Amino acid sequence: MSVTRTALRTVVIAYLFFLVGWPLWMVVQETFLSGENHLVSTLQDPAVRSALRVTLAAAAWAVVLNTVFGITLGILLVRHDFPGKRLLGLFVDLPIAVSPIVVGLALLLAYGPVQGWLGRPLAELGILVVFSFPGIVLAVTFVSLPLVLRAVIPVLREIGIEQEVAARSLGAHAVQILWRITLPSIRGAVTYGIILTLARAVGEFGAVLIISGGLVGQTETATMAVQRFHQGFATGSSYAIGFLLALIGIAALAIVTVLRPKEHTRGN
Amino acid sequence: MGIEIHHVRKTFGSFTALEDIRLSVPSGGLTALLGPSGSGKTTLLRILGGQEEPDAGSVYLAGRDVTRLPAQQRNIGFVFQHYAAFTHMTVAKNVAFGLEVRKTPKAQVRRRVQELLELVQLERFGDRLPAQLSGGQRQRMALARALAVDPSVLLLDEPFGALDAKVRKELRDWLRQLHEEVHVTSVFVTHDQEEALEVADTVVVMNQGRIEQVGTPEEIYDHPASDFVFGFIGEVTRFGELRLRPHDVEVTLDPESGSHPGRITRLTRIGFEVRLEVVLDSDPGSLGGAHPPVNVQLSRTESQALDLQQWDAIWVRPRAAAGGREVEVLRVGAGR
Numbered sequence A: 001m002s003v004t005r006t007a008l009r010t011v012v013i014a015y016l017f018f019l020v021g022w023p024l025w026m027v028v029q030e031t032f033l034s035g036e037n038h039l040v041s042t043l044q045d046p047a048v049r050s051a052l053r054v055t056l057a058a059a060a061w062a063v064v065l066n067t068v069f070g071i072t073l074g075i076l077l078v079r080h081d082f083p084g085k086r087l088l089g090l091f092v093d094l095p096i097a098v099s100p101i102v103v104g105l106a107l108l109l110a111y112g113p114v115q116g117w118l119g120r121p122l123a124e125l126g127i128l129v130v131f132s133f134p135g136i137v138l139a140v141t142f143v144s145l146p147l148v149l150r151a152v153i154p155v156l157r158e159i160g161i162e163q164e165v166a167a168r169s170l171g172a173h174a175v176q177i178l179w180r181i182t183l184p185s186i187r188g189a190v191t192y193g194i195i196l197t198l199a200r201a202v203g204e205f206g207a208v209l210i211i212s213g214g215l216v217g218q219t220e221t222a223t224m225a226v227q228r229f230h231q232g233f234a235t236g237s238s239y240a241i242g243f244l245l246a247l248i249g250i251a252a253l254a255i256v257t258v259l260r261p262k263e264h265t266r267g268n
Numbered sequence B: 001m002g003i004e005i006h007h008v009r010k011t012f013g014s015f016t017a018l019e020d021i022r023l024s025v026p027s028g029g030l031t032a033l034l035g036p037s038g039s040g041k042t043t044l045l046r047i048l049g050g051q052e053e054p055d056a057g058s059v060y061l062a063g064r065d066v067t068r069l070p071a072q073q074r075n076i077g078f079v080f081q082h083y084a085a086f087t088h089m090t091v092a093k094n095v096a097f098g099l100e101v102r103k104t105p106k107a108q109v110r111r112r113v114q115e116l117l118e119l120v121q122l123e124r125f126g127d128r129l130p131a132q133l134s135g136g137q138r139q140r141m142a143l144a145r146a147l148a149v150d151p152s153v154l155l156l157d158e159p160f161g162a163l164d165a166k167v168r169k170e171l172r173d174w175l176r177q178l179h180e181e182v183h184v185t186s187v188f189v190t191h192d193q194e195e196a197l198e199v200a201d202t203v204v205v206m207n208q209g210r211i212e213q214v215g216t217p218e219e220i221y222d223h224p225a226s227d228f229v230f231g232f233i234g235e236v237t238r239f240g241e242l243r244l245r246p247h248d249v250e251v252t253l254d255p256e257s258g259s260h261p262g263r264i265t266r267l268t269r270i271g272f273e274v275r276l277e278v279v280l281d282s283d284p285g286s287l288g289g290a291h292p293p294v295n296v297q298l299s300r301t302e303s304q305a306l307d308l309q310q311w312d313a314i315w316v317r318p319r320a321a322a323g324g325r326e327v328e329v330l331r332v333g334a335g336r
């Protein structure tokens, strides 16, 4: 191996270590090795358990909504032509281009019970979006909106319509083609998109901070609990929750890594 | 009761892909649609398959007007150039697909799939994925899949187009045999005249969206109905005002009646065949312009009997019974 390659490799490893590995390791250390096992004690706090529940439930909603949305829009964008298609393609990327805190503000304006033009009629119907669970779902769904879509589109393009045409000539109707041909062939991409969505939704902070109100034990999410403990000098607990969040992210990445190479060996 | 096509027309924008196509394909036959690239073969096949609608005219399959019938109700089998295998399903599942969407009982599906896999000699490969098959095997799988639903018509778009020469030849013979076993009315598209002449019992020659000629391979080869067909179906060489096949040129060492002197500028041996390029001393006709070299095709025995070598001076003339054609077209230039 040449000297430059060794040097490059060292630089990359050092970069990753100081930026990612070392800080994360510190979190682990603070959680488990600073006198007591903070994970166990923190999990006994009902507010923490509630925050974790809220986070996971909202993420699950985001996954379901964005999967349905991503697959439907993906098929629409790849397989059909309609006016405004390119614009729509740009528009759906907006949620990850805009800072989450801005997303939170925008949602507050639109869905707030007082001035929100959608929020007020909904509030009159007794549905409170802001400062409640639906608002959190809305925020995390919004910020992770295009992840399934973007995973699905290239695969849909690549498989083309050949198999669908073949299925039709064999007598399959539209629903059968969708279930038996299209969906199975994008399954890998959908899973990939789902995991990214999940990781993004679980880790969301800025948008939910603004729209959820952060009522402890009710509308507080895990990331917000981290912030609260941290500011309240209960650093052990904040590291423990941080550790759990990092664990979810790492698990998601591990699954993605396992799934990723398979995509390439597929097809003819 | 095979396929009837009445006055079918198809345009793409201002481009006419098919012009007044009339064709009757006998039931149980194996018909080739032959023509150069862009002549409209695929378009015609897609209209038969229901993937494209004609602008005018009608299509009858087995006596039924299917012109406006969607593809999935036509009961046709379609084999695609690039296999269109269902990549996430096993070979057996691929073959079973048409039956499963028809809600055929499981036991029956299993039996039929087994039967078909045996027919296409893939019985040992049922559990594999298409990606684990060779191109030839994949195309056989696609054929079994198309045959599974007992189609009244089998349509194949350049079924061997993506395969290498040797596999192509094997599959060609195999398709011929298979057709003798199952006898389903079949139409296949090709731009390879050898393939068409060898496999089909009826050849339809197409050019620029029209049908030039319909006939048996012998009729097409021996009695081409137009200059286009003559030129497309086999090699052609010019001798004065005549266009003829290179093997219809006779070579002699001495002058004979109607023969013309020339010199062998190239001599190539391909297996048992010998090809000559002969530059004539003067133009035997009166078309004017430079006369191109005459291409001659001989058997090795003939060549050896005359002891032909490069640069030999010889005499050439059309064979007595040569199926040559007067060449009006050469006077106005190239084209049909």
Ligand SMILES: Nc1ncnc2c1ncn2[C@@H]1O[C@H](COP(=O)(O)OP(=O)(O)OP(=O)(O)O)[C@@H](O)[C@H]1O
Binding pocket: B012, B015, B017, B035, B036, B037, B038, B039, B040, B041, B042, B043, B044, B191
């Ligand atoms: N969807 C389409 N839109 C516009 N033009 C088309 C379309 N499909 C075919 N054509 C045109 O119609 C003509 C005939 O096409 P077709 O595919 O039938 O040719 P072909 O005989 O199958 O040629 P090849 O041997 O190259 O496959 C071509 O000039 C092609 O450009």
Ligand SMILES: [Mg+2]
Binding pocket: B041, B042, B043, B189
């Ligand atoms: Mg074609």
